[in-house]
Amino acid sequence: MTATATHAPVTDEHAPVTSEDTPSAGGLAGLLSSGDHKTLGRMWILASLLLGGFVLVCGLLLHLERADLPALEVFAGIESFRQVFTLYRVGLIFLFVVPLWIGLATHLVPLQIGARGVAFPRAAAASFWGWLTGAGVLIASWAIDGGLVAGGEQRAVELSLLSFAMVVLSLLGATAVLLTTMCTQRPAGMSLERMPLFSWSMLVTGAVWLLSLPVLVANLVIMWVDLRGPSAARFGSGHNLFEQVSWVFDQPQVFVFAIPVIGVVGEILPVSFGAPQRRRGLMLSLVGVAGVFSFGADLQRFFNPTAQTTPLYVVSGIVVALVVLGLLGGWADLGRSARRFPRPSGHLAVAMSALGVLVFAAIAGFIRVLGGAVGFLRSFARHNESWQADLDRALAPLDDLRGTMAGAGLLDLVAMAAVLGAVAGLFYWSPKIFGRRASHAAGFGTAAILGAGGLLVGLMGLIAGFLGQPERPSASFSSAGAEVVAVLAAIGAIGVLAGLVVVVIVTLRGGAALGKGASTVPDPWGGHTMEWFAASPPPVDNFGDEPLAPVRSAHPLWDAPAPTTGERGDS
Numbered sequence: 001m002t003a004t005a006t007h008a009p010v011t012d013e014h015a016p017v018t019s020e021d022t023p024s025a026g027g028l029a030g031l032l033s034s035g036d037h038k039t040l041g042r043m044w045i046l047a048s049l050l051l052g053g054f055v056l057v058c059g060l061l062l063h064l065e066r067a068d069l070p071a072l073e074v075f076a077g078i079e080s081f082r083q084v085f086t087l088y089r090v091g092l093i094f095l096f097v098v099p100l101w102i103g104l105a106t107h108l109v110p111l112q113i114g115a116r117g118v119a120f121p122r123a124a125a126a127s128f129w130g131w132l133t134g135a136g137v138l139i140a141s142w143a144i145d146g147g148l149v150a151g152g153e154q155r156a157v158e159l160s161l162l163s164f165a166m167v168v169l170s171l172l173g174a175t176a177v178l179l180t181t182m183c184t185q186r187p188a189g190m191s192l193e194r195m196p197l198f199s200w201s202m203l204v205t206g207a208v209w210l211l212s213l214p215v216l217v218a219n220l221v222i223m224w225v226d227l228r229g230p231s232a233a234r235f236g237s238g239h240n241l242f243e244q245v246s247w248v249f250d251q252p253q254v255f256v257f258a259i260p261v262i263g264v265v266g267e268i269l270p271v272s273f274g275a276p277q278r279r280r281g282l283m284l285s286l287v288g289v290a291g292v293f294s295f296g297a298d299l300q301r302f303f304n305p306t307a308q309t310t311p312l313y314v315v316s317g318i319v320v321a322l323v324v325l326g327l328l329g330g331w332a333d334l335g336r337s338a339r340r341f342p343r344p345s346g347h348l349a350v351a352m353s354a355l356g357v358l359v360f361a362a363i364a365g366f367i368r369v370l371g372g373a374v375g376f377l378r379s380f381a382r383h384n385e386s387w388q389a390d391l392d393r394a395l396a397p398l399d400d401l402r403g404t405m406a407g408a409g410l411l412d413l414v415a416m417a418a419v420l421g422a423v424a425g426l427f428y429w430s431p432k433i434f435g436r437r438a439s440h441a442a443g444f445g446t447a448a449i450l451g452a453g454g455l456l457v458g459l460m461g462l463i464a465g466f467l468g469q470p471e472r473p474s475a476s477f478s479s480a481g482a483e484v485v486a487v488l489a490a491i492g493a494i495g496v497l498a499g500l501v502v503v504v505i506v507t508l509r510g511g512a513a514l515g516k517g518a519s520t521v522p523d524p525w526g527g528h529t530m531e532w533f534a535a536s537p538p539p540v541d542n543f544g545d546e547p548l549a550p551v552r553s554a555h556p557l558w559d560a561p562a563p564t565t566g567e568r569g570d571s
Contacts, residue, residue: 079150089246091138108199134170171209188551246301247296267529269342348424349447354424407465432536433537450498454492
């Protein structure tokens, strides 16, 4: 059999597994020293989910504090509030979203491109353990009065900066391994245009990470050097610490963390419809455009206070919204060409939930850049006082969004879309990850609870922004409307936590089943990309002794078998 053969979906859930296909158990020592990308991917996923639960609890505490409920004093003072605020921002992206994507990609990308493993397995292992160690130190440094806040104990703040840099560098190391694998390990015939959409989205996302996140590391180094001096001149000053890294958590940079959602949805929808994606080149181009306009290292408010009124900032928000609209059109065209409804499944439900939250995130981003466009519109109206006054009144609410909770709402929407997208991939590829299918009921439940909770948290942040609530923790702001919004956001955060608990249970059960030798059919969904050619779960070298023929399209398992000739792989 070659990789161009088609697997028909079957109903037998548990196919026999041979000893050759079962990775040998090496105990704790084998786990700690493993360079197998599948083992590392599972460890990335589990660790990020567990740390994500901790981060979401921090977010819940922030919402409860903003709600200002009677007899409920969450934080002892404003400085503690600010410490947890910064920990939530840093943890949400670098302890939860990014490592979750890296875990899914580390496991799946080599299988999708027909590779026997990752390019640098030892570097991949070192990146995971470096990230996990850095994450533990980072949380501990905040707990001992560190963090990116004024008033923290200096040595603890220094430790926070160093551990934050260690986390980012480890994530960059894992990203470099993935990109090298995609560039050097593809089989014959697999051009970049024929790469699966998820792998392509990770290639674009990883490239933006490698170009932008080193700037974040440079920010941290400058802050640490200044802090180590006799007295902080500017960069190491407590009230400036978070300001210098806040660009990572704001648009346009924040959207890069959700680009892989496009890849996951783009893998699941064609399989659910049973039809290849039409205009695939356009879909790939839209992902690339989203990556280009999600680069935000040059839009740092600390160094340029007017960064959010520049043409680049405004154009980036508009382009991202147009990209999402174009992708929706491409998937609608797929459904129209298939002329039937998609097969319902748990992973499809979660993928649609992720797409819905991403659409709201794009709308929120578009609304926020309209505030930046106010300056341009006023420049055209400066010679007409009547028009100027009318324009000021009409656009004042948008202009006032800068520095409000609207930024926090956008971050939550993007992060929740990313988490839902990764969970959809976890459910969809569960036969490859755990050797068993994830429960469809768990998928539907996760889509409803996690999706509704994440959407509620993000939208309440946006509404709080229109109410004028500042984004940074402040003791002087009080508004009955904002307090009600904070209560609703807390309810949404509880829903997100409940959905995450379901995902963790599914992950733990899958890991336990894998440890007992669970296996299923190679292609239970009727997939079209090369990972479904491997066994479920794949052997150590992914494809065993099966020869891989040259790839002839972007959906090799749906191609007709190549004519048999004298040489293997001829077509």
